[in-house]
Amino acid sequence: MEAVRATEIMVAAGARELRDGQTVVVGLGLPQVACVLARRTHAPALSLLLEIGVTNMNPVDTPIGLADSRIFYRATCWSGFLDILGMNLHRGVVDVGFLGALEIDRFGNINTTLLKEDSGKLRYFNGSAGGNDVASLAGRVIVIMRHEKRKLPTAVAHLTSPGFPGGRSRKDLGLRGEGPQRIITDKAVLGFDRGTHQATLLSLHPGVELQDVIENTGFRMETPKTVPATPLPTPEELRLLREEIDPKNVYLG
Amino acid sequence: MPDKVKTVVDAVRGIPDGSHIALGGFAVARNVIAVAHELIRQQKKNLTLSQCVVGMDTDLLVGAGCVSRLIIGGGSLDRFGPVHCINRAREDGTVESHDYTSLSICFRYLAGALGISFIPIKSLIASEVLDRLEHGPAAADVRRMKCPFTDEDYILMKALNPDVSLVHVQVADREGNCQIEGPRWENEEQAKSARRIIVVTEELVPTEYIQRSPERTVIPAHRVEAVIHQPFGAYPTAVFGCYDFDDAHLKLYVEHVKRPDRVKQYLDTFVLGTKNHWDYLEKAGGLKRMEEIKAERVLGY
Numbered sequence: 365m366e367a368v369r370a371t372e373i374m375v376a377a378g379a380r381e382l383r384d385g386q387t388v389v390v391g392l393g394l395p396q397v398a399c400v401l402a403r404r405t406h407a408p409a410l411s412l413l414l415e416i417g418v419t420n421m422n423p424v425d426t427p428i429g430l431a432d433s434r435i436f437y438r439a440t441c442w443s444g445f446l447d448i449l450g451m452n453l454h455r456g457v458v459d460v461g462f463l464g465a466l467e468i469d470r471f472g473n474i475n476t477t478l479l480k481e482d483s484g485k486l487r488y489f490n491g492s493a494g495g496n497d498v499a500s501l502a503g504r505v506i507v508i509m510r511h512e513k514r515k516l517p518t519a520v521a522h523l524t525s526p527g528f529p530g531g532r533s534r535k536d537l538g539l540r541g542e543g544p545q546r547i548i549t550d551k552a553v554l555g556f557d558r559g560t561h562q563a564t565l566l567s568l569h570p571g572v573e574l575q576d577v578i579e580n581t582g583f584r585m586e587t588p589k590t591v592p593a594t595p596l597p598t599p600e601e602l603r604l605l606r607e608e609i610d611p612k613n614v615y616l617g
Numbered sequence: 618m619p620d621k622v623k624t625v626v627d628a629v630r631g632i633p634d635g636s637h638i639a640l641g642g643f644a645v646a647r648n649v650i651a652v653a654h655e656l657i658r659q660q661k662k663n664l665t666l667s668q669c670v671v672g673m674d675t676d677l678l679v680g681a682g683c684v685s686r687l688i689i690g691g692g693s694l695d696r697f698g699p700v701h702c703i704n705r706a707r708e709d710g711t712v713e714s715h716d717y718t719s720l721s722i723c724f725r726y727l728a729g730a731l732g733i734s735f736i737p738i739k740s741l742i743a744s745e746v747l748d749r750l751e752h753g754p755a756a757a758d759v760r761r762m763k764c765p766f767t768d769e770d771y772i773l774m775k776a777l778n779p780d781v782s783l784v785h786v787q788v789a790d791r792e793g794n795c796q797i798e799g800p801r802w803e804n805e806e807q808a809k810s811a812r813r814i815i816v817v818t819e820e821l822v823p824t825e826y827i828q829r830s831p832e833r834t835v836i837p838a839h840r841v842e843a844v845i846h847q848p849f850g851a852y853p854t855a856v857f858g859c860y861d862f863d864d865a866h867l868k869l870y871v872e873h874v875k876r877p878d879r880v881k882q883y884l885d886t887f888v889l890g891t892k893n894h895w896d897y898l899e900k901a902g903g904l905k906r907m908e909e910i911k912a913e914r915v916l917g918y
Binding site: 431433523 | 669691707724741742744806855918
Protein backbone atom coordinates (compact mmCIF):
# COMPACT_ATOMS: atom_id res chain seq x y z
CA MET A 365 0.00 0.00 0.00
CA GLU A 366 1.08 3.55 -0.81
CA ALA A 367 2.67 5.41 2.14
CA VAL A 368 0.24 7.24 4.43
CA ARG A 369 -0.07 10.92 3.51
CA ALA A 370 -0.27 13.76 6.02
CA THR A 371 -3.74 14.69 4.75
CA GLU A 372 -4.93 11.17 5.53
CA ILE A 373 -3.57 11.40 9.09
CA MET A 374 -5.34 14.77 9.42
CA VAL A 375 -8.77 13.63 8.33
CA ALA A 376 -8.52 10.41 10.38
CA ALA A 377 -7.58 12.50 13.44
CA GLY A 378 -10.49 14.81 12.66
CA ALA A 379 -12.89 11.90 12.29
CA ARG A 380 -11.80 10.54 15.69
CA GLU A 381 -12.85 13.80 17.36
CA LEU A 382 -16.47 13.09 16.42
CA ARG A 383 -18.81 10.92 18.47
CA ASP A 384 -21.66 8.89 17.07
CA GLY A 385 -24.97 10.72 17.31
CA GLN A 386 -23.47 14.22 17.31
CA THR A 387 -24.64 17.06 15.09
CA VAL A 388 -21.89 18.78 13.12
CA VAL A 389 -21.81 21.89 10.94
CA VAL A 390 -19.02 21.45 8.47
CA GLY A 391 -17.08 23.81 6.23
CA LEU A 392 -15.30 23.34 2.91
CA GLY A 393 -12.50 20.89 2.17
CA LEU A 394 -10.76 18.52 4.58
CA PRO A 395 -13.39 19.01 7.36
CA GLN A 396 -15.97 17.59 4.98
CA VAL A 397 -13.77 14.59 4.22
CA ALA A 398 -13.18 13.95 7.95
CA CYS A 399 -16.92 13.99 8.69
CA VAL A 400 -17.76 11.66 5.83
CA LEU A 401 -15.00 9.31 7.05
CA ALA A 402 -16.44 9.34 10.60
CA ARG A 403 -19.91 8.53 9.27
CA ARG A 404 -18.56 5.67 7.20
CA THR A 405 -16.72 4.19 10.21
CA HIS A 406 -17.48 4.71 13.91
CA ALA A 407 -20.17 7.38 13.75
CA PRO A 408 -22.92 6.27 11.35
CA ALA A 409 -25.50 8.34 13.27
CA LEU A 410 -23.52 11.57 12.89
CA SER A 411 -25.67 14.36 11.48
CA LEU A 412 -23.84 16.52 8.95
CA LEU A 413 -25.19 19.98 8.28
CA LEU A 414 -24.02 22.34 5.50
CA GLU A 415 -24.82 26.05 5.77
CA ILE A 416 -26.16 26.16 2.20
CA GLY A 417 -29.08 24.05 3.46
CA VAL A 418 -28.14 20.38 3.18
CA THR A 419 -28.51 17.71 5.87
CA ASN A 420 -26.90 14.26 5.72
CA MET A 421 -25.88 14.11 2.11
CA ASN A 422 -24.56 10.90 0.55
CA PRO A 423 -22.49 12.06 -2.41
CA VAL A 424 -21.32 9.52 -4.96
CA ASP A 425 -18.94 11.96 -6.66
CA THR A 426 -16.44 14.19 -4.80
CA PRO A 427 -17.89 17.70 -4.51
CA ILE A 428 -15.63 20.68 -5.14
CA GLY A 429 -17.40 22.91 -2.61
CA LEU A 430 -20.62 23.72 -0.79
CA ALA A 431 -22.30 25.08 -3.91
CA ASP A 432 -21.63 21.91 -5.91
CA SER A 433 -24.76 19.88 -6.74
CA ARG A 434 -22.69 16.75 -6.02
CA ILE A 435 -22.99 17.52 -2.31
CA PHE A 436 -26.80 17.80 -2.49
CA TYR A 437 -27.10 14.17 -3.57
CA ARG A 438 -29.30 11.87 -1.51
CA ALA A 439 -29.60 14.31 1.37
CA THR A 440 -32.38 13.81 3.90
CA CYS A 441 -33.29 17.51 4.05
CA TRP A 442 -32.84 20.56 1.84
CA SER A 443 -33.32 23.91 3.53
CA GLY A 444 -31.13 27.01 3.86
CA PHE A 445 -29.12 29.28 6.17
CA LEU A 446 -32.09 30.06 8.38
CA ASP A 447 -32.56 26.36 9.18
CA ILE A 448 -28.92 25.25 9.44
CA LEU A 449 -27.18 28.32 10.94
CA GLY A 450 -30.34 29.73 12.55
CA MET A 451 -32.65 27.05 13.89
CA ASN A 452 -29.85 24.53 14.52
CA LEU A 453 -26.58 26.41 15.20
CA HIS A 454 -28.04 29.57 16.78
CA ARG A 455 -30.63 27.41 18.53
CA GLY A 456 -27.76 25.62 20.29
CA VAL A 457 -28.13 22.03 19.07
CA VAL A 458 -24.89 21.83 17.08
CA ASP A 459 -22.27 19.83 19.01
CA VAL A 460 -19.29 20.44 16.76
CA GLY A 461 -18.27 23.06 14.23
CA PHE A 462 -15.57 21.88 11.85
CA LEU A 463 -13.64 24.64 10.08
CA GLY A 464 -10.63 25.48 7.94
CA ALA A 465 -8.57 28.66 8.41
CA LEU A 466 -6.18 31.04 6.71
CA GLU A 467 -4.56 31.76 10.11
CA ILE A 468 -5.24 30.69 13.69
CA ASP A 469 -3.49 32.18 16.72
CA ARG A 470 -2.49 30.92 20.19
CA PHE A 471 -5.97 31.72 21.55
CA GLY A 472 -7.71 29.89 18.72
CA ASN A 473 -8.89 33.03 16.98
CA ILE A 474 -9.42 32.38 13.28
CA ASN A 475 -8.70 34.63 10.32
CA THR A 476 -10.34 33.93 6.96
CA THR A 477 -10.61 37.56 5.83
CA LEU A 478 -7.27 39.19 4.98
CA LEU A 479 -3.49 39.06 5.21
CA LYS A 480 -1.07 41.96 5.45
CA GLU A 481 1.79 41.78 2.97
CA ASP A 482 5.28 42.90 4.01
CA SER A 483 4.68 46.11 2.02
CA GLY A 484 1.72 46.85 4.28
CA LYS A 485 -0.79 46.15 1.50
CA LEU A 486 -3.89 44.20 2.54
CA ARG A 487 -4.89 41.11 0.58
CA TYR A 488 -8.52 40.05 0.96
CA PHE A 489 -9.74 36.45 1.01
CA ASN A 490 -13.12 34.74 1.39
CA GLY A 491 -14.23 36.46 4.60
CA SER A 492 -16.40 34.85 7.25
CA ALA A 493 -19.34 33.29 5.43
CA GLY A 494 -20.60 30.87 8.12
CA GLY A 495 -17.20 30.70 9.89
CA ASN A 496 -17.84 33.40 12.51
CA ASP A 497 -21.32 32.00 13.16
CA VAL A 498 -19.96 28.50 13.73
CA ALA A 499 -17.03 29.67 15.91
CA SER A 500 -19.40 31.84 17.98
CA LEU A 501 -22.12 29.27 18.49
CA ALA A 502 -21.08 25.61 18.10
CA GLY A 503 -20.58 23.43 21.19
CA ARG A 504 -16.93 22.83 20.32
CA VAL A 505 -14.85 23.92 17.36
CA ILE A 506 -12.27 21.85 15.50
CA VAL A 507 -9.94 23.47 12.99
CA ILE A 508 -8.05 21.59 10.31
CA MET A 509 -5.24 23.35 8.38
CA ARG A 510 -1.66 23.19 7.09
CA HIS A 511 1.09 23.68 9.68
CA GLU A 512 3.11 26.74 8.67
CA LYS A 513 4.71 29.40 10.84
CA ARG A 514 2.87 32.22 9.08
CA LYS A 515 -0.49 30.43 9.44
CA LEU A 516 -0.01 29.99 13.22
CA PRO A 517 0.92 33.52 14.44
CA THR A 518 0.80 34.92 17.98
CA ALA A 519 -2.11 37.12 16.91
CA VAL A 520 -4.14 36.82 13.70
CA ALA A 521 -3.99 39.68 11.16
CA HIS A 522 -7.79 39.90 11.33
CA LEU A 523 -9.96 38.25 13.99
CA THR A 524 -12.77 36.89 11.81
CA SER A 525 -14.01 34.17 14.16
CA PRO A 526 -13.40 34.24 17.92
CA GLY A 527 -11.73 31.53 19.95
CA PHE A 528 -10.72 33.03 23.29
CA PRO A 529 -9.80 36.66 22.37
CA GLY A 530 -7.29 38.10 24.86
CA GLY A 531 -7.17 34.73 26.61
CA ARG A 532 -10.58 35.44 28.16
CA SER A 533 -13.23 32.83 28.84
CA ARG A 534 -16.13 32.37 26.43
CA LYS A 535 -18.64 33.23 29.14
CA ASP A 536 -16.81 36.47 29.92
CA LEU A 537 -16.86 37.41 26.26
CA GLY A 538 -20.57 36.72 25.91
CA LEU A 539 -19.98 33.83 23.52
CA ARG A 540 -21.81 30.51 23.51
CA GLY A 541 -20.13 27.11 23.24
CA GLU A 542 -16.77 25.93 24.53
CA GLY A 543 -14.82 27.47 21.66
CA PRO A 544 -11.90 25.87 19.81
CA GLN A 545 -10.80 22.51 21.21
CA ARG A 546 -8.47 21.13 18.54
CA ILE A 547 -6.20 22.34 15.76
CA ILE A 548 -5.35 19.44 13.49
CA THR A 549 -2.43 20.14 11.16
CA ASP A 550 -0.27 18.09 8.80
CA LYS A 551 2.34 17.79 11.57
CA ALA A 552 0.51 17.62 14.89
CA VAL A 553 -2.67 17.88 16.92
CA LEU A 554 -2.98 20.87 19.25
CA GLY A 555 -5.44 21.40 22.11
CA PHE A 556 -6.21 24.35 24.40
CA ASP A 557 -5.34 24.78 28.08
CA ARG A 558 -8.53 25.10 30.13
CA GLY A 559 -7.02 27.77 32.36
CA THR A 560 -4.96 29.99 30.05
CA HIS A 561 -6.94 29.18 26.85
CA GLN A 562 -3.60 28.93 25.01
CA ALA A 563 -2.82 26.32 22.38
CA THR A 564 -0.83 23.31 23.63
CA LEU A 565 0.73 20.39 21.81
CA LEU A 566 -1.23 17.14 22.20
CA SER A 567 0.40 14.76 19.71
CA LEU A 568 2.93 14.62 16.87
CA HIS A 569 2.19 12.73 13.67
CA PRO A 570 4.49 9.69 13.23
CA GLY A 571 7.87 10.75 11.80
CA VAL A 572 7.48 14.44 12.73
CA GLU A 573 10.14 15.86 15.09
CA LEU A 574 9.16 18.13 18.00
CA GLN A 575 11.75 20.69 16.84
CA ASP A 576 10.11 20.82 13.39
CA VAL A 577 6.75 21.72 14.98
CA ILE A 578 8.25 24.32 17.32
CA GLU A 579 10.10 25.97 14.41
CA ASN A 580 6.99 26.03 12.28
CA THR A 581 4.68 27.47 14.91
CA GLY A 582 4.53 31.26 15.17
CA PHE A 583 3.62 31.30 18.86
CA ARG A 584 5.25 29.73 21.93
CA MET A 585 3.44 26.56 22.84
CA GLU A 586 3.31 24.37 25.94
CA THR A 587 4.71 20.93 25.10
CA PRO A 588 4.42 17.86 27.32
CA LYS A 589 7.65 16.06 28.41
CA THR A 590 6.85 13.06 26.28
CA VAL A 591 4.70 13.77 23.26
CA PRO A 592 2.40 10.97 22.16
CA ALA A 593 2.16 10.01 18.48
CA THR A 594 -1.04 10.73 16.55
CA PRO A 595 -2.58 7.37 15.62
CA LEU A 596 -2.26 6.47 11.94
CA PRO A 597 -5.40 5.84 9.90
CA THR A 598 -6.46 2.19 9.92
CA PRO A 599 -6.20 0.19 6.68
CA GLU A 600 -10.00 0.37 6.35
CA GLU A 601 -9.96 4.17 6.80
CA LEU A 602 -7.27 4.43 4.13
CA ARG A 603 -9.23 2.21 1.77
CA LEU A 604 -12.39 4.30 2.23
CA LEU A 605 -10.51 7.56 1.70
CA ARG A 606 -8.62 6.39 -1.38
CA GLU A 607 -11.25 4.29 -3.10
CA GLU A 608 -14.56 5.84 -2.12
CA ILE A 609 -14.44 9.24 -0.43
CA ASP A 610 -11.82 11.10 -2.47
CA PRO A 611 -10.50 8.78 -5.20
CA LYS A 612 -9.56 11.70 -7.45
CA ASN A 613 -7.53 13.39 -4.69
CA VAL A 614 -9.56 16.59 -4.82
CA TYR A 615 -8.80 17.21 -1.13
CA LEU A 616 -6.26 14.58 -0.09
CA GLY A 617 -3.76 15.18 -2.90
CA MET B 618 -53.55 36.83 -12.28
CA PRO B 619 -51.66 38.97 -14.79
CA ASP B 620 -48.97 37.67 -17.12
CA LYS B 621 -45.69 38.99 -15.69
CA VAL B 622 -43.28 37.61 -18.27
CA LYS B 623 -40.83 40.29 -19.37
CA THR B 624 -37.62 40.41 -21.35
CA VAL B 625 -34.42 40.81 -19.35
CA VAL B 626 -33.80 44.08 -21.22
CA ASP B 627 -37.13 45.56 -20.06
CA ALA B 628 -36.77 44.23 -16.51
CA VAL B 629 -33.31 45.75 -16.17
CA ARG B 630 -34.49 49.09 -17.63
CA GLY B 631 -36.75 49.33 -14.59
CA ILE B 632 -33.81 49.11 -12.14
CA PRO B 633 -32.45 52.63 -11.60
CA ASP B 634 -28.82 53.51 -10.92
CA GLY B 635 -28.10 53.57 -7.19
CA SER B 636 -30.53 50.70 -6.41
CA HIS B 637 -29.92 48.19 -3.65
CA ILE B 638 -30.07 44.81 -5.39
CA ALA B 639 -30.10 41.53 -3.48
CA LEU B 640 -28.62 38.65 -5.48
CA GLY B 641 -29.90 35.09 -5.14
CA GLY B 642 -26.77 33.09 -6.01
CA PHE B 643 -24.31 31.21 -3.80
CA ALA B 644 -20.67 30.84 -5.00
CA VAL B 645 -21.04 28.88 -8.26
CA ALA B 646 -24.71 27.89 -7.87
CA ARG B 647 -27.86 29.52 -9.31
CA ASN B 648 -26.23 32.92 -9.99
CA VAL B 649 -28.37 35.50 -11.83
CA ILE B 650 -25.87 35.71 -14.68
CA ALA B 651 -28.41 36.71 -17.37
CA VAL B 652 -29.50 39.76 -15.34
CA ALA B 653 -25.97 40.62 -14.20
CA HIS B 654 -24.85 40.71 -17.85
CA GLU B 655 -27.76 42.98 -18.82
CA LEU B 656 -27.05 45.30 -15.87
CA ILE B 657 -23.50 45.57 -17.24
CA ARG B 658 -24.68 46.08 -20.86
CA GLN B 659 -26.97 48.89 -19.69
CA GLN B 660 -24.01 50.30 -17.70
CA LYS B 661 -25.83 50.63 -14.38
CA LYS B 662 -23.87 52.62 -11.81
CA ASN B 663 -23.58 53.08 -8.09
CA LEU B 664 -25.38 49.86 -7.15
CA THR B 665 -25.48 48.42 -3.65
CA LEU B 666 -25.38 44.61 -3.74
CA SER B 667 -26.27 42.37 -0.83
CA GLN B 668 -26.00 38.59 -0.48
CA CYS B 669 -25.03 36.01 2.18
CA VAL B 670 -22.37 34.26 0.09
CA VAL B 671 -21.17 36.09 -3.01
CA GLY B 672 -20.32 34.37 -6.27
CA MET B 673 -19.66 34.99 -9.94
CA ASP B 674 -22.62 37.34 -10.51
CA THR B 675 -21.44 39.72 -7.77
CA ASP B 676 -17.84 39.48 -8.96
CA LEU B 677 -18.85 40.32 -12.56
CA LEU B 678 -20.84 43.39 -11.49
CA VAL B 679 -17.99 44.65 -9.31
CA GLY B 680 -15.44 43.94 -12.07
CA ALA B 681 -17.56 45.94 -14.53
CA GLY B 682 -17.59 48.96 -12.21
CA CYS B 683 -21.38 48.92 -11.57
CA VAL B 684 -21.08 48.64 -7.79
CA SER B 685 -20.26 51.16 -5.07
CA ARG B 686 -21.29 49.20 -1.96
CA LEU B 687 -21.41 45.56 -0.85
CA ILE B 688 -23.32 44.16 2.14
CA ILE B 689 -22.16 40.54 2.28
CA GLY B 690 -21.31 37.54 4.46
CA GLY B 691 -18.29 36.34 2.50
CA GLY B 692 -17.76 34.08 -0.47
CA SER B 693 -15.64 32.62 -3.23
CA LEU B 694 -15.95 30.60 -6.40
CA ASP B 695 -15.42 27.41 -4.36
CA ARG B 696 -12.41 25.44 -5.67
CA PHE B 697 -12.20 27.68 -8.74
CA GLY B 698 -10.67 30.38 -6.58
CA PRO B 699 -11.43 33.65 -4.81
CA VAL B 700 -13.70 36.41 -6.11
CA HIS B 701 -10.80 38.38 -7.55
CA CYS B 702 -12.72 41.50 -8.66
CA ILE B 703 -14.45 41.87 -5.29
CA ASN B 704 -11.29 41.26 -3.26
CA ARG B 705 -9.33 43.73 -5.37
CA ALA B 706 -12.07 46.37 -5.04
CA ARG B 707 -11.92 45.97 -1.24
CA GLU B 708 -8.13 46.26 -1.27
CA ASP B 709 -8.25 49.40 -3.43
CA GLY B 710 -11.20 50.87 -1.55
CA THR B 711 -13.10 51.37 -4.83
CA VAL B 712 -16.07 49.57 -3.24
CA GLU B 713 -17.33 50.21 0.28
CA SER B 714 -17.68 46.75 1.77
CA HIS B 715 -19.83 45.95 4.79
CA ASP B 716 -18.54 42.51 5.75
CA TYR B 717 -20.86 40.43 7.93
CA THR B 718 -21.35 36.66 8.22
CA SER B 719 -23.73 34.28 6.43
CA LEU B 720 -26.18 34.12 9.33
CA SER B 721 -26.11 37.82 10.17
CA ILE B 722 -27.00 38.79 6.58
CA CYS B 723 -29.71 36.11 6.56
CA PHE B 724 -31.09 37.46 9.86
CA ARG B 725 -31.11 41.01 8.47
CA TYR B 726 -33.17 39.78 5.49
CA LEU B 727 -35.43 37.83 7.86
CA ALA B 728 -36.11 40.97 9.90
CA GLY B 729 -36.84 42.81 6.67
CA ALA B 730 -39.14 40.01 5.49
CA LEU B 731 -41.02 40.00 8.80
CA GLY B 732 -41.47 43.76 8.80
CA ILE B 733 -39.54 44.25 12.04
CA SER B 734 -36.93 46.99 12.14
CA PHE B 735 -34.06 45.11 13.82
CA ILE B 736 -32.98 41.65 14.94
CA PRO B 737 -30.68 40.36 17.72
CA ILE B 738 -27.90 37.83 17.06
CA LYS B 739 -25.26 35.93 19.06
CA SER B 740 -22.72 35.86 16.20
CA LEU B 741 -20.23 38.74 15.58
CA ILE B 742 -19.52 39.18 19.33
CA ALA B 743 -15.82 39.65 20.25
CA SER B 744 -14.69 39.68 16.61
CA GLU B 745 -12.97 42.14 14.31
CA VAL B 746 -15.90 41.65 11.92
CA LEU B 747 -17.98 43.57 14.48
CA ASP B 748 -15.21 46.13 15.18
CA ARG B 749 -15.01 46.99 11.50
CA LEU B 750 -18.77 47.32 11.18
CA GLU B 751 -19.02 49.50 14.28
CA HIS B 752 -16.11 51.73 13.29
CA GLY B 753 -16.74 51.81 9.55
CA PRO B 754 -19.47 52.81 7.12
CA ALA B 755 -21.91 50.33 8.71
CA ALA B 756 -21.75 52.01 12.14
CA ALA B 757 -25.41 53.06 11.97
CA ASP B 758 -26.55 49.48 11.28
CA VAL B 759 -25.26 47.65 14.39
CA ARG B 760 -25.70 48.12 18.15
CA ARG B 761 -24.84 46.17 21.29
CA MET B 762 -27.41 45.39 23.94
CA LYS B 763 -28.25 43.09 26.80
CA CYS B 764 -31.41 41.01 26.71
CA PRO B 765 -33.94 42.83 28.95
CA PHE B 766 -35.14 39.43 30.24
CA THR B 767 -31.93 37.39 30.71
CA ASP B 768 -29.17 40.01 30.67
CA GLU B 769 -27.37 38.07 27.93
CA ASP B 770 -25.18 40.02 25.44
CA TYR B 771 -26.58 40.47 21.93
CA ILE B 772 -25.69 42.37 18.78
CA LEU B 773 -28.62 44.16 17.18
CA MET B 774 -28.70 44.69 13.44
CA LYS B 775 -31.01 46.81 11.34
CA ALA B 776 -33.38 45.02 8.98
CA LEU B 777 -32.43 44.85 5.30
CA ASN B 778 -35.07 45.80 2.74
CA PRO B 779 -33.42 45.74 -0.71
CA ASP B 780 -35.05 47.68 -3.54
CA VAL B 781 -34.99 44.63 -5.79
CA SER B 782 -34.33 40.94 -5.19
CA LEU B 783 -33.11 38.91 -8.18
CA VAL B 784 -33.41 35.15 -7.96
CA HIS B 785 -32.80 32.34 -10.41
CA VAL B 786 -35.20 29.39 -10.10
CA GLN B 787 -35.76 26.11 -11.91
CA VAL B 788 -39.47 26.54 -12.49
CA ALA B 789 -42.00 29.40 -12.51
CA ASP B 790 -45.36 30.08 -14.12
CA ARG B 791 -46.27 33.25 -16.02
CA GLU B 792 -47.80 34.78 -12.88
CA GLY B 793 -44.57 34.36 -10.90
CA ASN B 794 -45.11 31.31 -8.69
CA CYS B 795 -41.55 30.04 -8.17
CA GLN B 796 -40.41 26.56 -7.27
CA ILE B 797 -36.83 25.85 -6.22
CA GLU B 798 -35.27 22.41 -6.21
CA GLY B 799 -32.31 21.61 -3.96
CA PRO B 800 -31.11 23.79 -1.07
CA ARG B 801 -32.46 27.35 -1.01
CA TRP B 802 -29.80 29.18 1.10
CA GLU B 803 -31.34 32.63 1.84
CA ASN B 804 -33.61 32.78 -1.24
CA GLU B 805 -36.92 32.99 0.62
CA GLU B 806 -35.95 35.50 3.34
CA GLN B 807 -34.02 37.61 0.84
CA ALA B 808 -36.80 37.76 -1.77
CA LYS B 809 -39.51 38.47 0.79
CA SER B 810 -37.47 41.26 2.40
CA ALA B 811 -37.26 43.16 -0.90
CA ARG B 812 -39.62 45.84 -2.19
CA ARG B 813 -39.66 44.23 -5.65
CA ILE B 814 -38.92 40.66 -6.76
CA ILE B 815 -37.70 39.79 -10.24
CA VAL B 816 -37.20 36.10 -11.00
CA VAL B 817 -35.33 34.37 -13.78
CA THR B 818 -36.64 30.91 -14.56
CA GLU B 819 -35.08 28.05 -16.47
CA GLU B 820 -38.50 26.80 -17.46
CA LEU B 821 -41.92 28.46 -17.78
CA VAL B 822 -44.67 26.06 -16.72
CA PRO B 823 -48.47 26.18 -16.67
CA THR B 824 -49.98 27.16 -13.32
CA GLU B 825 -51.55 23.70 -13.17
CA TYR B 826 -48.02 22.25 -12.86
CA ILE B 827 -47.39 24.51 -9.83
CA GLN B 828 -50.71 23.42 -8.33
CA ARG B 829 -49.62 19.77 -8.41
CA SER B 830 -46.95 20.40 -5.74
CA PRO B 831 -47.70 23.78 -4.12
CA GLU B 832 -45.49 22.87 -1.13
CA ARG B 833 -42.51 23.46 -3.41
CA THR B 834 -43.49 27.06 -4.14
CA VAL B 835 -40.92 29.17 -2.29
CA ILE B 836 -41.97 32.57 -3.67
CA PRO B 837 -45.67 32.93 -4.52
CA ALA B 838 -46.95 34.99 -7.44
CA HIS B 839 -48.53 37.86 -5.50
CA ARG B 840 -45.05 38.96 -4.35
CA VAL B 841 -43.44 38.79 -7.79
CA GLU B 842 -43.19 41.76 -10.13
CA ALA B 843 -41.63 40.18 -13.21
CA VAL B 844 -40.67 36.78 -14.61
CA ILE B 845 -37.79 36.44 -17.06
CA HIS B 846 -37.66 33.17 -18.97
CA GLN B 847 -34.05 32.34 -19.77
CA PRO B 848 -32.87 28.75 -20.19
CA PHE B 849 -29.22 28.37 -19.09
CA GLY B 850 -29.70 31.78 -17.49
CA ALA B 851 -27.28 30.94 -14.68
CA TYR B 852 -24.56 29.56 -16.97
CA PRO B 853 -21.64 28.96 -16.22
CA THR B 854 -22.87 28.45 -12.63
CA ALA B 855 -24.90 25.37 -11.76
CA VAL B 856 -28.66 24.94 -11.50
CA PHE B 857 -29.48 21.79 -9.60
CA GLY B 858 -31.55 19.36 -11.65
CA CYS B 859 -30.95 21.36 -14.85
CA TYR B 860 -27.20 21.63 -15.49
CA ASP B 861 -23.80 21.47 -13.83
CA PHE B 862 -21.40 24.40 -13.60
CA ASP B 863 -19.09 24.67 -16.61
CA ASP B 864 -15.67 24.07 -15.08
CA ALA B 865 -13.84 25.06 -18.27
CA HIS B 866 -15.62 28.41 -18.52
CA LEU B 867 -15.21 29.13 -14.79
CA LYS B 868 -11.48 28.44 -15.10
CA LEU B 869 -11.33 30.75 -18.11
CA TYR B 870 -13.17 33.44 -16.11
CA VAL B 871 -10.75 33.13 -13.16
CA GLU B 872 -7.74 33.17 -15.53
CA HIS B 873 -8.98 36.52 -16.85
CA VAL B 874 -10.15 38.26 -13.69
CA LYS B 875 -7.16 37.37 -11.54
CA ARG B 876 -5.28 39.93 -13.64
CA PRO B 877 -6.83 43.41 -13.45
CA ASP B 878 -5.78 44.22 -17.01
CA ARG B 879 -7.66 41.20 -18.38
CA VAL B 880 -11.06 41.81 -16.73
CA LYS B 881 -12.04 44.11 -19.59
CA GLN B 882 -11.09 41.45 -22.12
CA TYR B 883 -13.51 38.95 -20.51
CA LEU B 884 -16.30 41.52 -20.28
CA ASP B 885 -15.73 42.70 -23.88
CA THR B 886 -15.84 39.14 -25.19
CA PHE B 887 -18.66 37.58 -23.21
CA VAL B 888 -20.83 40.47 -21.96
CA LEU B 889 -20.44 43.76 -23.84
CA GLY B 890 -19.58 41.95 -27.06
CA THR B 891 -22.74 39.85 -26.96
CA LYS B 892 -26.21 41.13 -27.92
CA ASN B 893 -28.11 39.01 -25.40
CA HIS B 894 -27.90 35.82 -23.33
CA TRP B 895 -28.48 33.53 -26.34
CA ASP B 896 -25.59 35.20 -28.13
CA TYR B 897 -23.42 34.76 -25.00
CA LEU B 898 -24.33 31.07 -24.72
CA GLU B 899 -23.40 30.63 -28.39
CA LYS B 900 -20.02 32.26 -27.77
CA ALA B 901 -19.45 30.11 -24.68
CA GLY B 902 -19.80 26.87 -26.63
CA GLY B 903 -23.38 26.82 -27.84
CA LEU B 904 -25.81 23.93 -27.82
CA LYS B 905 -23.01 21.34 -27.85
CA ARG B 906 -21.49 22.66 -24.61
CA MET B 907 -24.90 23.12 -22.95
CA GLU B 908 -25.75 19.52 -23.80
CA GLU B 909 -22.48 18.37 -22.21
CA ILE B 910 -23.22 20.04 -18.87
CA LYS B 911 -26.94 19.16 -18.85
CA ALA B 912 -27.97 17.36 -15.68
CA GLU B 913 -28.39 13.64 -15.52
CA ARG B 914 -31.89 13.00 -14.18
CA VAL B 915 -31.00 10.84 -11.16
CA LEU B 916 -27.96 12.78 -9.95
CA GLY B 917 -29.31 16.26 -10.71
CA TYR B 918 -25.97 17.45 -12.13
